[in-house]
Amino acid sequence: MKVKLASNYGFCFGVKRAIKIAEDYKNSSTMGPLIHNQDEINRLRNDFNVGLYTNLSDVKDHDTVIIRTHGIPKDDLKNLRAQKAKIINATCPFVTTPQQIVKKMSKEGYSILIFGDADHPEVKGVQSYGEDQNDVHIILEPSDIENLVFKNNKIATVAQTTKKKEKYLEIVNALILKNKEVRVFNTICDATFENQDAARDLSKEVDVMIVIGGKNSSNTKQLHSICLENCADSYLIENETELQNSWFLNKKLCGITAGASTPDWIIQQVVEKVESQN
Numbered sequence: 690m691k692v693k694l695a696s697n698y699g700f701c702f703g704v705k706r707a708i709k710i711a712e713d714y715k716n717s718s719t720m721g722p723l724i725h726n727q728d729e730i731n732r733l734r735n736d737f738n739v740g741l742y743t744n745l746s747d748v749k750d751h752d753t754v755i756i757r758t759h760g761i762p763k764d765d766l767k768n769l770r771a772q773k774a775k776i777i778n779a780t781c782p783f784v785t786t787p788q789q790i791v792k793k794m795s796k797e798g799y800s801i802l803i804f805g806d807a808d809h810p811e812v813k814g815v816q817s818y819g820e821d822q823n824d825v826h827i828i829l830e831p832s833d834i835e836n837l838v839f840k841n842n843k844i845a846t847v848a849q850t851t852k853k854k855e856k857y858l859e860i861v862n863a864l865i866l867k868n869k870e871v872r873v874f875n876t877i878c879d880a881t882f883e884n885q886d887a888a889r890d891l892s893k894e895v896d897v898m899i900v901i902g903g904k905n906s907s908n909t910k911q912l913h914s915i916c917l918e919n920c921a922d923s924y925l926i927e928n929e930t931e932l933q934n935s936w937f938l939n940k941k942l943c944g945i946t947a948g949a950s951t952p953d954w955i956i957q958q959v960v961e962k963v964e965s966q967n
């Protein structure tokens with residue numbers, strides 16, 4: 690099977706940075722999974738003895754704690770400080786930005802609107818920086834605006850870094866139609882666009898498309914949905930063991946892309962196994 694890689698794929702700046710930090714602080718532990726990739730987390734544990742706290746009560750006084758790429762809620766950070774933990778912040782700077790915007794704008798009396806998944810750790814962290822939690826609203830669809838009641842007559846919006854800009858624009862348009870003052874911050878990350886654009890282009894020219902990444906990674910799921918728009922035979926896998934021979938029957942060209950948290954060594958293993966298909 691012939692393989693063609695997307696012109697942009699895999700690790701983004703924020704993930705590379707977080708992994709480097711974890712490698713530099715071997716024998717420490719991360720608060721929540723460092724990135725959305727179990728294989729890479731296993732590698733860090735096996736090769737660098739980087740552990741994982743599942744909740745704050747696991748942290749002992751003076752432990753070294755690495756904050757994950759997606760950040761943590763403000764109060765969790767405060768509690769870690771109170772425990773005198775040594776805090777190493779691997780939060781991606783592009784995630785810190787919306788946190789700081791929400792903090793600043795809500796202090797200035799703006800209601801906050803976040804375009805994102807309410808259950809995503811990044812969004813939970815960003816949300817926590819709002820002064821009045823009852824006036825921080827999280828939505829996924831423009832139609833969700835109908836049901837919102839803002840406490841202030843001025844609104845500031847941020848987006849989860851991995852969201853689609855087209856949808857964000859729809860939300861912003863709907864907001865402007867109903868409100869006098871809307872401050873819009875484009876907090877969507879370029880790394881996501883670049884991988885998405887490359888995946889879109891490649892999925893138009895191949896017979897089968899493989900997207901590699903964590904199944905709980907919103908970034909990877911979005912790449913998969915973009916590929917499905919152009920190539921019905923698009924599959925999302927975490928590693929080469931999930932490849933199925935039937936996907937490649939009567940196919941000539943396989944496109945491969947990978948989410949922003951997928952390490953090169955996993956991509957390489959997938960490429961080799963796909964190339965070995967008849």
Ligand code: F3S
Nearest residue numbers: 701703781783850878
């Ligand atoms: Fe950061 Fe963007 Fe990656 S927000 S973690 S550089 S996808």
